[in-house]
Amino acid sequence: MNGNTFHLDEERTLRLRDRALAATALDIAAVLGQEHLSPDDLATLLSPAMDDTLFARLAAESARITRRRFGYALSLYIPLYYDNRCINHCRYCGFNAGNKVPRVFLSREEILREGRAIRAHGFTNLLLVAGEHPESADPSFLVPVIRDLHDIGFRSVSIEIAPLEEAAYRRLVTEAHLDGLYVYQETHHRATYAAEHPRGPKSDPDRRLSTPERGARAGIAKIGIGFLLGLYDWRYETLALAQHLSFLQKHHWRAEFSISFPRIRKAEGVAGGPHPVGDREFLQMVCALRLLFPETPMSLSTREAPAFRDAAVPIGFTNLSAGSSTVPGGYGTRKGALAQFEVEDARGPAEVAAALRARGFDPVWKDWE
Numbered sequence: 001m002n003g004n005t006f007h008l009d010e011e012r013t014l015r016l017r018d019r020a021l022a023a024t025a026l027d028i029a030a031v032l033g034q035e036h037l038s039p040d041d042l043a044t045l046l047s048p049a050m051d052d053t054l055f056a057r058l059a060a061e062s063a064r065i066t067r068r069r070f071g072y073a074l075s076l077y078i079p080l081y082y083d084n085r086c087i088n089h090c091r092y093c094g095f096n097a098g099n100k101v102p103r104v105f106l107s108r109e110e111i112l113r114e115g116r117a118i119r120a121h122g123f124t125n126l127l128l129v130a131g132e133h134p135e136s137a138d139p140s141f142l143v144p145v146i147r148d149l150h151d152i153g154f155r156s157v158s159i160e161i162a163p164l165e166e167a168a169y170r171r172l173v174t175e176a177h178l179d180g181l182y183v184y185q186e187t188h189h190r191a192t193y194a195a196e197h198p199r200g201p202k203s204d205p206d207r208r209l210s211t212p213e214r215g216a217r218a219g220i221a222k223i224g225i226g227f228l229l230g231l232y233d234w235r236y237e238t239l240a241l242a243q244h245l246s247f248l249q250k251h252h253w254r255a256e257f258s259i260s261f262p263r264i265r266k267a268e269g270v271a272g273g274p275h276p277v278g279d280r281e282f283l284q285m286v287c288a289l290r291l292l293f294p295e296t297p298m299s300l301s302t303r304e305a306p307a308f309r310d311a312a313v314p315i316g317f318t319n320l321s322a323g324s325s326t327v328p329g330g331y332g333t334r335k336g337a338l339a340q341f342e343v344e345d346a347r348g349p350a351e352v353a354a355a356l357r358a359r360g361f362d363p364v365w366k367d368w369e
């Protein structure tokens, strides 16, 4: 780390990963008995020696910490895809510039219409999502769009679009009350990053890694980070993410940082990832991070299957997407555009909310509840 900008020490992270691989069941049991965890302890909790008994203890502790800090409330949000054009060539994504598919860029009016369709379900938290394209990331386009969305009742509008400069983020905050920014590093392993992002602005890993800091300096209140599960060794990625998150929480304490866990799904023209992450490994990672970061919101998307989501929610998650379409115009404006990836949980918002209530949770998604 250098000054106020985060730099990942890959050698150290690889040593931590090796520590994870070497940790025994006795090491895990010792860490589970501790009050406070260090980054080294996180490595131990990622060990392949985690058997069913130890995993049950880890999951119970993660659930206990999550309920103590967040109670039974679960915040539901919905993504609005408004542009599937992209100037990048990410190998794992259906929107990549080399994929010859129909492209859709919704107009301001069409976004408003989609927003109204979403508001009819009662959602008040909205995530605007777009491929990387200068037009759809231009603050002059976004400011009136976000204002429109506030005007029809969205309380919180976030973006998951091309990384911007600090001045652009500041403009979105001051002129349109942008609330949140989501930017995932995809992989913290530089060689893998270079192979997966061969061309386009996203091929610069440092600019992407510094995006949460630019957003925080601009005054964005909520910032989500993560990596794409399946691109590289999940243990290495988790240890890298933890270092990044610790740095951000220390240096940008005014912002609230959260973690998302996107897992690679199939999309047109692309296959799943080279390092698939199993359900059990996924949950081990989430629980281990919860023990190290008891105050950090964690988000689960509709990329995951309904049964897995219903079972996973109680052990550590605080935010959930529901009723998602990854097609621009997918809530009624346009038909036939390309989806970014296949959604696994196709249940409607009311059905997701009912499943959560059946498990004793309080889904928060309608402003009259």
Ligand code: SF4
Residues within 6 Å of the ligand: 086, 087, 088, 089, 090, 093, 094, 095, 096, 097, 130, 131, 132, 202
């Ligand atoms: S992951 Fe994002 S930047 Fe990469 S091709 Fe897909 S939409 Fe574009």
